[in-house]
Amino acid sequence: MKISTKGRYGLKAMIDIAVYATENQTSLKNIALRQDISEAYLEQLIASLKKAGLVKSTRGAKGGYVLALPPEEIKIGTVLRVLEGSLSPVDCQKNGCHENCDCCVSKTVWSRLEESLNDAADAITLQELAQDYIKVNNIQR
Numbered sequence: 001m002k003i004s005t006k007g008r009y010g011l012k013a014m015i016d017i018a019v020y021a022t023e024n025q026t027s028l029k030n031i032a033l034r035q036d037i038s039e040a041y042l043e044q045l046i047a048s049l050k051k052a053g054l055v056k057s058t059r060g061a062k063g064g065y066v067l068a069l070p071p072e073e074i075k076i077g078t079v080l081r082v083l084e085g086s087l088s089p090v091d092c093q094k095n096g097c098h099e100n101c102d103c104c105v106s107k108t109v110w111s112r113l114e115e116s117l118n119d120a121a122d123a124i125t126l127q128e129l130a131q132d133y134i135k136v137n138n139i140q141r
Contacts, residue, residue: 003084009037010045010083011076011129017055018071018130019139025057025064045083052082071130077121087121088114 012035020026020034028046032039046065049055056068067074080087090110134141 003080005041006045007080007084009035009041010049011079012037013042013045014049014054014067014074014079014126015129015133017065017067018074018126019133021064021066025062025066027064031065048082049079052078054079054082067126071127072125074126075122076124076126076129077118079126080121086114087117089117 013031016031016035017026020030028039028042031037032042035042046055046057050057053068054074055065057063057065077087088110133139
């Protein structure tokens with residue numbers, strides 16, 4: 001399974017919001033600059049995250065983005081599924097690969113891998129990643 005730029009950049013944006021929008025909102029422009037992401041592309045990602053209820057926005061000169069939930073309540077698996085869809089390692093888990101899919105011997109492997117991926121992604125919170133980001137980047141609080 002490979003996470004696309006949608007998942008990687010969207011997760012970076014969520015971490016950025018968790019770190020920099022704790023007291024005030026942060027602008028799309030500032031997120032794009034700090035994370036080196038195209039503002040136009042970031043706009044698309046944020047729209048999906050907003051629609052999913054993970055971020056909120058305010059318009060205007062002092063507007064910007066904040067998390068819709070506390071970061072300890074946002075699971076990384078949720079963010080990735082919003083942006084990537086299923087975390088299944090193979091397409092047949094999502095769509096059914098052929099008529100005999102129910103008797104496919106490898107289906108057990110793919111199901112167990114999908115379950116493990118979901119469990120691992122859901123065990124990590126945005127709060128944990130935000131704390132790691134603060135430490136790695138020596139951000140003073």
